[in-house]
Amino acid sequence: MATGQIFSRTTQALFYNYKQLPIQRMLDFDFLCGRETPSVAGIINPGAEGFQKLFFGQEEIAIPVHSTIEAACAAHPTADVFIKFSSFRSVAASSKLALKQPTIRVVAIIAEGVPESDTKELISYARSNNKLRNYDKFPLTTLIVVNHCWLFLQVVIGPATVGGIQVGAFKIGDTAGTIDNIIQCKLYRPGCVGFVSKSGGMSNELYYTIARVTDGIYEGIAIRGDVFPGSTLSDHVLRFNNIPQIKMIVVLGELGGRDEYSLVEALKSGKINKPVCAWVSGTCARLFKSEVQFGHAVTKSGGEMESAQAKNEALKDVGAVVPTSFESFEASIKETYEKLAGEGKITPVKEITPPQILEDLNSAIKSGKVRAPTHIISTISDDRGEEPCYAGVPMSTIVEKGMGIGDAISLLWLKRSLPRYCTHFIEICVMLCADHGPCVSGAHNTIVTARAGKDLVSSLVSGLLTIGPRFGGAVDDAARYFKDAYDRKLTPYEFVESMKKKGIRVPGIGHRIKRGDNRDKRVELLQLFARTHFPSTKYMEYAVEVETYTLSKANNLVMNVDGAIGTLFLDLLAGSGMFTKQEIDEIVNIGYLNGLFVLARSIGLIGHTFDQKRLKQPLYRHPWEDVLYTK
Ligand code: ACO
Ligand code: LMR
Numbered sequence: 368m369a370t371g372q373i374f375s376r377t378t379q380a381l382f383y384n385y386k387q388l389p390i391q392r393m394l395d396f397d398f399l400c401g402r403e404t405p406s407v408a409g410i411i412n413p414g415a416e417g418f419q420k421l422f423f424g425q426e427e428i429a430i431p432v433h434s435t436i437e438a439a440c441a442a443h444p445t446a447d448v449f450i451k452f453s454s455f456r457s458v459a460a461s462s463k464l465a466l467k468q469p470t471i472r473v474v475a476i477i478a479e480g481v482p483e484s485d486t487k488e489l490i491s492y493a494r495s496n497n498k499l500r501n502y503d504k505f506p507l508t509t510l511i512v513v514n515h516c517w518l519f520l521q522v523v524i525g526p527a528t529v530g531g532i533q534v535g536a537f538k539i540g541d542t543a544g545t546i547d548n549i550i551q552c553k554l555y556r557p558g559c560v561g562f563v564s565k566s567g568g569m570s571n572e573l574y575y576t577i578a579r580v581t582d583g584i585y586e587g588i589a590i591r592g593d594v595f596p597g598s599t600l601s602d603h604v605l606r607f608n609n610i611p612q613i614k615m616i617v618v619l620g621e622l623g624g625r626d627e628y629s630l631v632e633a634l635k636s637g638k639i640n641k642p643v644c645a646w647v648s649g650t651c652a653r654l655f656k657s658e659v660q661f662g663h664a665v666t667k668s669g670g671e672m673e674s675a676q677a678k679n680e681a682l683k684d685v686g687a688v689v690p691t692s693f694e695s696f697e698a699s700i701k702e703t704y705e706k707l708a709g710e711g712k713i714t715p716v717k718e719i720t721p722p723q724i725l726e727d728l729n730s731a732i733k734s735g736k737v738r739a740p741t742h743i744i745s746t747i748s749d750d751r752g753e754e755p756c757y758a759g760v761p762m763s764t765i766v767e768k769g770m771g772i773g774d775a776i777s778l779l780w781l782k783r784s785l786p787r788y789c790t791h792f793i794e795i796c797v798m799l800c801a802d803h804g805p806c807v808s809g810a811h812n813t814i815v816t817a818r819a820g821k822d823l824v825s826s827l828v829s830g831l832l833t834i835g836p837r838f839g840g841a842v843d844d845a846a847r848y849f850k851d852a853y854d855r856k857l858t859p860y861e862f863v864e865s866m867k868k869k870g871i872r873v874p875g876i877g878h879r880i881k882r883g884d885n886r887d888k889r890v891e892l893l894q895l896f897a898r899t900h901f902p903s904t905k906y907m908e909y910a911v912e913v914e915t916y917t918l919s920k921a922n923n924l925v926m927n928v929d930g931a932i933g934t935l936f937l938d939l940l941a942g943s944g945m946f947t948k949q950e951i952d953e954i955v956n957i958g959y960l961n962g963l964f965v966l967a968r969s970i971g972l973i974g975h976t977f978d979q980k981r982l983k984q985p986l987y988r989h990p991w992e993d994v995l996y997t998k
Contacts, residue, residue, distance in 0.1 A: 371605065371606025371607060371608070371609035371610050372533070372586075372606075372610050373472070373473055373522060373533075373606070374448070374473075374531075374533035374536055374537035374586075375533070375536055375537065376400070376402055376403075376535070376536040376537070377402075377404060378406060378447065378448060378533075378536065378537040379404065379405075379406055379407070379408040379443065379445060379446040379447070379448070380393075380406055380407055380408065380446055380448035380449070380450050380537075380539070381407075381408060381409050381410075381411055381436075381439045381440065381443060381446050381448070381449050381450070381465075381471075382407050382409070382410050382411065382450045382452060382540075383410075383411045383436070383449065383450060383451045383452055383453060383461060383465075384410075384411070384412065384451075384452045384453035385410050385412045385415070385419060385432065386452050386540075387419075387421070388541075389452060389540040389541045390407050390410070390419075390421060390430075390540075391421055391422060392538075392540070392541060392545075392546070393405075393406050393407055393538060393539075393540065394406070394407060394421055394422060394423050394428075395422070395546050395724050396532075396538045396543075396546070396549060396554075396555075397423065398423060398424040398722065398724060399546065399549065399550070399555045399721045399722065399724060400535045400536060400555050400556075400721075401722070402536075405423050405428060405430070406537050406538070407421075407430055408430075408431075408443040408445070408446035409430060409431045409432070409433055409439045409442060409443045409446060410430055410431070410432045410433070410439075411432075411433050411434075411435070411436055411439045412432050412433075412434065413434055413435070414434055415432055415434060416432055416433060416434050417431075417432050418430065418431055418432060419432050422727075424722070424724075425725060431443075436449075436461060436464045436465055436468065437464075437468070440465075440468040440470050440471065443470075444470050445470075446470065447470055447471055447472040447473065448471075448472065448473040448474075448475065448537075448539070449462070449465040449468075449471045449473065449474045449475070450475045450477070450530070450539055450540055451465070451474065451475065451476045451477060451478065452477050452478075452540060453478065454478055455478040455479065455480040455481045455482070455526070458476055458478050458481045458485060458489075458526060459481070459482075459485035459488065459489065462474050462476055462489050462523070463488070463489060463492055466489070466492055466493055466521055466523075471521070472521060472522065473521070473522045473523075473524065474489075474493075474521070474522070474523050474524070475523075475524040475528060475530050475531070475539045475540070476489075476523065476524070476526040476528065477526075477528060477529070477530065477540055477541075478526055479526070481526040486526055489523055490523060493521040493522070493523050522598055523598060524539070524588065524590065524598055528567055528589050528590060529541055529542050529567030529568075529570065529589045530542040530567075530588075530589065531586070531587060531588035531589060532554060532584070532586065532587045532588075533557075533585070533586045534553075534554050534555070534556065534557040534558065534583065534584045534585055534586065534587070535554075535555055535556045535557045536557075538554075542567075542570075542587070542589070543570075543571060543574055543587070544571055546724050548571065548574075548575075550721060551575060551578070552571075552574040552575050552577075552578045552583075552584070553578045553583045553584075554574060554578075554583075554584060554587075555719075555721040556583065556716065556717075556718075556719050556721075557583065557584070557585045557612060557716070558577075558578075558581055558582040558583025558584050558585055558716055559581065559582055559583070559585055559612065559613060559614040559615065559704075559707075559713050559716075560577050560581050560582075560583065560584050560585055560613065560614070560615055560616070560617055560700075560704075561584075561585055561586050561587075561603075561604070561606075561607030561610065561613040561615070561616045561617070561641075562574070562577060562584050562586070562587040562588070562616070562617045562618075562619075563587070563588045563589075563590065563600055563603040563604060563607070563616070563617075563618055563619075564587070564588070564589050564590070564618075564619040565589070565590055565600065565619065565620055565621045565626070566589065566619065566621060566648075567589035569619055569648070570587060570589045570619070573587075573617065573619055574587060576696070576697045576700065577617060577700060579697070580697055580698075580700050580701035580704060581615075581700065581701070581704040582704075582713065582715065582716040583716060585607075585610065585612050585613045586607065586610070586613070588603050590603065599626050599629055600618055600620060600626050600627060600629070600630050601626075601629040601630040601632070601633045604616055604618060604630055604633065604639060604643065605633060605638060605639065607641070608638070608639045608640065608641055613641065614641065614642075614707055614712055614713050615641055615642045615643075615644065615703055615704060615707060616639070616641055616642070616643045616644070617643075617644045617645075617700055618630065618643060618644070618645040618646075618682075618687070619645075619646055619647075619648065620645065620646070620647035620648070620675075620678060620682075621647060621648055621649055621675070622647060622648070622649030622650075622673060622674055622675040622678070623649070623673050624673060625672065625673060627645075627647055627678040627681070627682060628672075628678070628681065630643075630645070630682065630687075631678075631681045631682055631684075631685050634682070634685040634686055634687060635685045642688060642703050642706075642707065643682075643686075643687045643688065644687070644688040644689075644690075644696070644699050644700045644703050645679075645682045645687040645688070645689055646679065646689065646690060646693055646696045647675040647678040647679045647682070648675060648693055649674075649675040650674075650675040650676055650679070650692070650693075688702075688703050746782065747778075747779050747780075747782060748779065757775060757778040757779050758778040758779065758782045758783070758784075760778055760784065765778075770790075771790060771794055772793075772794055772797065773785075773789070773790030773791060773792070773793035773794040773797075774790045776790075776793050776797075776963075776966070777789065777790055777793060780959055780962065781946075781954070781959075783945055783946075785943060785945065786943060788900040788901070789939050789943055791896075791900070792893075792896060792897065792900070792901075792935070792939060793963070795892070795893065795896055796893070796932050796963050796967065797963065797966060797967040797970070798967070799889040799892060799893065799928070799967070800839070800889070800928060800932075800963070800964050800967035800968055801967050801968065801970040801971045802968070802970065802971025802974060802975075803971070805975060807838065808833040808838045809830040809831065809833045809834060809838065809839065809968055809971075809972060810830060810971060810972060810975050811830075812829045812830045812832070812833050813826045813827065813829060813830030813972045813975045813976055814975050814979055814984075814987070815829075815987045816829040816830070816976075817975065817976045817979040817980060817984070818979055818984045818985065818986055818987040819986055819987070820986070823973065823976050823977075826972070826975075826976040826979075827969060827972050827973055827976060830968070830972035830975070831965060831968070831969065831972065834961070834964060834965055834968065836874070839929065839961070839964040839965075839968060840929075840961045840964065840965075841874040841875055841927075841929040841930070841933070841961075842875075842929045842932050842933045842936075842960040842961050842963065842964055843933065843955065843958040843959070843960045843961050844874035844875075844933070845874040845875030845910075845929050845930045845932075845933030845934060846906075846933035846934065846936060846937050846955050846960055847874075847933075847955050847956070848862075848866070848871075848873065848874055848875075849875065849906055849909060849910055849913070849930075849933065849934050849937070850906065850937050850955060852909070852913075853905070853906055853909045859909075859912045859913040859915070859916040860916055862913060863913060863916055863917060863920075873913065873917065873924075874929065874930070874933070875910065875926060875927060875929050875930020875931070875933050875934065876913065876914065876917050876924050876925070876926060876927065876930055877917075877923055877924050877925070877927060878923060878925055878927045879923075881923070881925050881927065882922045882923055882925065883918045883922045883925060884922070886925060887925065887926075887927060887928055887931075889928045889931070890925075890926055890927065890928055890930075890931040893928075893931045893932065893935055894907065894911075894931065894935075897935050897938060897939075901935070901938050901939065901942050902942040903938055903941065903942045904935065904938050905938060905941075906934040906935070906937040906938050906941075907931065907934040907935045907937075907938055909934070910926055910930055910931070910934040911926065913926075914926040914930075929964065932960065932963060932964070933960055936960050936963075937951070937955070940954060
């Protein structure tokens with residue numbers, strides 16, 4: 368007993384290269400056919416490991432991803448089909464490696480443009496493998512039973528193939544196209560026709576034709592468009608002849624090459640006893656004066672022998688049903704089928720309704736069939752067009768107009784293109800607060816972290832984490848309290864004393880090292896800039912009055928840089944005329960302004976990290992002498 372079947376409803380493949388769409392189409396086909404297990408057991412993606420989520424019907428499944436062919440074969444010993452779905456460059460090496468694996472039986476190569484020498488080497492490698500297994504006396508693709516044990520030969524399908532399909536059981540990659548097409552061609556349940564084609568594109572056409580005029584396909588294979596195919600038309604026709612469920616065979620050849628003549632030989636020698644309907648396309652080549660190269664590498668009018676006419680003649684002579692034109696191919700298939708049916712050689716197929724494959728959310732949204740709520744709302748930037756935009760301003764405009772970091776900040780934080788004096792002020796804030804030496808709390812933390820061997824981001828973040836109400840993070844509170852006091856027309860005395868009563872230190876006032884007689888230069892610079900360029904500095908001048916009062920209490924209670932930035936930003940917002948009162952309140956309440964110090968100080972903290980690394984400083988340990996040990 369012998370059968371030529373190479374796939375079944377339990378066949379599983381290893382898919383080389385992660386290509387979401389063809390894998391999903393294979394799994395959708397599985398579901399349509401009611402397979403219990405997915406036909407893709409694993410994915411091979413060089414350099415990547417883990418799992419890939421895909422749908423199997425309605426359920427999501429995680430398909431293992433392996434970085435090597437060996438690892439995938441070891442993990443899935445029952446997966447015997449290797450689908451090579453990457454470019455021609457890696458075909459030779461990976462397909463040969465796949466053929467070397469004892470578990471791999473079918474290698475399907477989808478890539479076009481595989482060098483002929485590589486294909487020849489692969490074919491001879493598969494043959495020698497079969498020889499080693501002592502199967503060389505059997506046709507390349509035949510499955511055999513010896514002493515009641517199943518043995519198999521290695522089969523190469525392609526290169527340059529769309530693949531193949533065993534209807535209702537297993538399909539390679541994109542074979543037969545979309546699910547709609549598969550349903551239309553009734554490829555979810557087997558019929559009685561074995562179909563082999565040279566062309567993958569035309570095979571779709573024929574699947575539909577065959578579905579229209581017969582009870583459907585049993586198995587369909589597209590062998591290749593290359594000069595040297597891994598398996599030939601006759602290899603597959605001989606196989607079909609051995610499959611009991613196949614009652615008739617349809618062959619679609621092409622002009623060029625001599626592959627069809629091996630089929631002629633097989634028919635002549637009586638090796639094929641099932642009706643064969645055949646057509647070799649490309650009869651139009653004769654209309655051209657010079658040689659024409661059609662889509663596939665082999666598809667060109669060579670000598671007379673390779674013409675479509677000659678091959679059609681030869682096939683007809685040995686008993687194949689060959690129509691007079693491609694247009695009448697459908698009619699001859701119909702006739703052949705009806706004849707078999709009339710003779711009672713075909714058992715009618717039980718029609719079934721395949722389950723419905725649900726549409727993917729993304730494509731349903733795209734086609735406007737469903738609406739779905741978004742999970743994020745964003746108003747400051749958009750990266751979907753040709754170039755990202757900040758608050759509607761394309762990046763190229765930002766560069767062309769010579770805008771600076773102050774503009775980027777105002778666009779992304781305030782969603783406004785502010786006048787130059789405003790963005791200049793923002794830039795001055797960033798520059799002046801970039802660093803304040805290694806001894807301030809943020810820099811100290813960063814230095815200690817960098818010296819503990821931590822990376823840039825950890826060192827930076829450890830410094831940033833010290834920013835808060837006492838250090839650098841008093842800008843918002845300064846703006847809040849000073850605004851409230853000014854708007855409520857409190858005198859400096861009333862303001863400071865009311866804060867004291869509440870037990871709150873006035874944010875923006877006081878410094879560890881700055882004094883009334885050693886003012887903070889940064890504060891002076893900011894004040895000078897604002898007094899020169901701002902239309903009004905009312906909030907800052909109020910803070911100066913408050914400082915005069917606090918300095919009368921203690922020499923360290925100077926206006927600090929947080930206080931200067933906080934109050935001057937209030938002046939910027941109010942003076943620019945670009946913000947409503949409500950918007951200003953919102954900015955102050957949300958707390959935008961500490962962001963300026965955080966952003967600025969990141970520059971210095973990054974510098975301290977690099978400095979410590981450059982100086983190769985060892986782990987920091989605080990000296991005992993500097994600690995008061997007490998009980
Ligand atoms: N408002 C009212 N009184 C104050 C303030 C203030 N902002 N700052 C200090 N004092 C008083 C203290 O209550 C203390 O009084 P006391 O002796 O009667 O108890 C006296 O001044 C000295 O206080 P210290 O804690 O020794 O002052 P220190 O120099 O340690 O504080 C600091 C400096 C933390 C900046 C402090 O002034 C403060 O908390 N200011 C408000 C927060 C602030 O603006 N921080 C930003 C600083 S700038 C920067 O980090 C970039
Ligand atoms: C700073 O900018 O870090 C300082 O004002 C704080 C400090 O302690 O000097």
